[in-house]
Amino acid sequence: MLRHSCLVLLALSTTTLAGCGGAASDTDRTERTRPAAVPSPTLHTASAPAPTVVEGRDGFLFFGADFDLSCGSGQTFDRDLEQLGEVASTIAASGREVVWTVAPDKSTALVDRLPETTPHDACFRDNQRWQEHLLGEVTEEHYVDSLALLRSADEAGEQVFWRGDSHWTSYGASLWLRELVERLDPTLAEQLVVTEGTAERTGDLYVEAGSNDVEEARSAAFATGATVEAVPDGPVFDPGRDEWGPLQWRSRPAEGLHPGRTLVIGDSFSYAAIDLTMPLFARGDFAWFQYFDDEELAAQVAAADTVVLEVSQRTLTHAQVAQEPFADAVEKALSD
Incomplete structure (x- = not known):
């Protein structure tokens, strides 16, 4: 269904240069103890952005903005990750079910393929x-460590990212979704048929x-018997026309599926x-968060029974859903 991959790059590239500058440290935040083996994030002023495409090993290409944003945003990554949690x-305290993740950058998941x-x-x-360390140290109980899932599969020889695309393959995405279902609905997880x-x-x-190379990779699909x-x-x-109302669907028959209304808030990985x-x-319902304001998204959260929240690593530090105004809007919407 991802018909307009160039659109994803264009949407992300509008934030690339902003991420290249040095990020001021947060003097109001208590410094966390950092293990000696993990380097502290560094201030950085880039003389120029990375190339749009960076050639790695084994035929893997990487999105240049990953390198710019990692450098420019390291100082706030821990704060924004905590805010997302x-x-x-x-959301969980309101009685709703929730699962969330940070979809790792290809350049983080596949470090051995980097140049x-x-x-x-x-x-x-x-x-x-430092960001990898933080992603592995999240203790919020509704968090799924997608990086660990993808790394494990990659080490087992599975292709979890496309060589010529910045996103996970359907097989890579299925690892996150299988864990999501395990958390939300163990009965559904037991009955789930995975077609590869x-x-x-x-x-x-x-x-x-x-x-215009065409790449082939392992795929996965979930067969639930529903249409x-x-x-x-x-x-x-319709991304082709740049129109971004929530994508809404029903699956029938609904028996055996996760019940109620589920809101997926995410970005190009979702x-x-x-x-x-x-x-x-x-x-x-799927809401690509950058196309909605805080109050609109918060209202959709309030209308849902289950919320699935995904933010890609490269966008975390400038994603509205990881900022305090959105947190305030959600709290207000859930209390009204």
Whole structure:
């Protein structure tokens, strides 16, 4: 369903240069104890942004903004990660079910495929290791460590990211979704049938590099016996026309699926996995968060029974859902 991969790159690239500058340290925040083996994040002023596409090893291409944003945003990553966890805790305290994750950058999940020298080399690598450490140390009970899941599968020889795209393969996304279902609905998880195959794609990084190569990778799909259909007269959701009402669906028959109304708040990683996601939920909404204001998103949270929250690593430090105004809007919407 991810028909317009170039659009994802364009949407992200508007924030790239802002992420390259040095981030001021937060003097109001208590310094956390950092293990000696994990470098502290460093201040950095880039002389120029990384190339849009960075060539790595074994035919893997990487999104240049990963390197810019990692360097420029390292100083606030811990604060924003903690804030996102607090949003999840607030939703859970309201009686709703919630699961959340930070989808790791390809450049973090596949560090052994990076070139020997990366853009902003020392700054990128120090900040990347610090962010990796933080992602593995989250203690909020509704968090799923997607990085650990993807790393484990990669080490077992599975392809969890496209070589020519900045996103996970459907097989990679299925690892996060299987864990999500285990958390929300163990009975559904036991009955879930996973159908594996292969998929073809001309990835966003291939396109940006001027190539029309078609890549094949392992795929996964969930068979639940349900047919997915659009909610009649729902708001428009069409990335091709840049119209971003929530994507709304029903899965029928709903028996055995996760019940109630499920809201998936996410970005391009959630969108890349949306075809996998839909058959799991009896009634669903997907909101690509950067296209809604805080109050609109908070109102959708209040209307949901279950909330799935995904933010990609590269966007965490400028994602509204990891900022205090959104947390305040959610708290207000849930208390009204």
